[in-house]
Amino acid sequence: MDKRRVPEHRLKKEERDAKYAATAKEAADKAAKERTEKQKAYLERAEKYFTEYKKHDQEIIDAKRNAKNEGSIFVEPEAKVALVVRTKGIMKMKPTSKKILQLIRLRQINNAVFLKINKATLNMLKRCSPLVTLGYPSRKTISDLVYKRGFGKVNGQRIPLTDNEIIEKELGQYGIICIEDIIHEIATCGPHFKEVNRFLWPFKLSSRRGGTEKKNKPYQQGGCWGNRESKINEFVKNML
Structure with a gap:
């Protein structure tokens, strides 16, 4: 269709819709990127805590073994x-x-x-x-x-x-x-x-x-x- 024959209000509407669509797409892409980054941060924290827990448990085991070898008693820290x-x-x-x-x-x-x-x-x-x-x-x-x-x-x-x-x-x-x-x-x-x-x-x-x-x-x-x-x-x- 010849652009000169399209009503002006229709052209404005199409231009406005295209602008809204571009803004919505930009916001969606930004939100998706933020979600991906947050998921990565959550995973990193979970792995960090897992390593920390594993290290703490191993320290308790080693302390018990050392106490047993030395003929002493190991007392675990009191619960908090x-x-x-x-x-x-x-x-x-x-x-x-x-x-x-x-x-x-x-x-x-x-x-x-x-x-x-x-x-x-x-x-x-x-x-x-x-x-x-x-x-x-x-x-x-x-x-x-x-x-x-x-x-x-x-x-x-x-x-x-x-x-x-x-x-x-x-x-x-x-x-x-x-x-x-x-x-x-x-x-x-x-x-x-x-x-x-x-x-x-x-x-x-x-x-x-x-x-x-x-x-x-x-x-x-x-x-x-x-x-x-x-x-x-x-x-x-x-x-x-």
């Missing part, structure tokens, strides 16, 4: 993080215990949270010990909880951690941009443990398969509540 699971409901609960459970965000039975181990938290847990069970989670347990039951608090809403962009938007100011950063910060009790733990919504676990132990007795006597130490990993695995 506890995993606390609520095991009882609201029946016959003291007001003080109820307030403590609210403070540590255990508002429902079978909820679980991470806590930094210090004098204050130990005293709080001691006051409500018949209502919770706790222990020292392994890296695998932390990873399983975050990947399988992980939700974040975004604008007061419970949002599933399906995209690293959610994490970067909320925690990017602390250098935490992906789910592996969250796992590493919790496992090592890093400098931004408080911010990461506050971002994580309390984990909602399922009821134990096969039933639970007697809830009115401590773990040391065959019951449910109390400190399970490393046995908390088996306890939580049954509830995922």
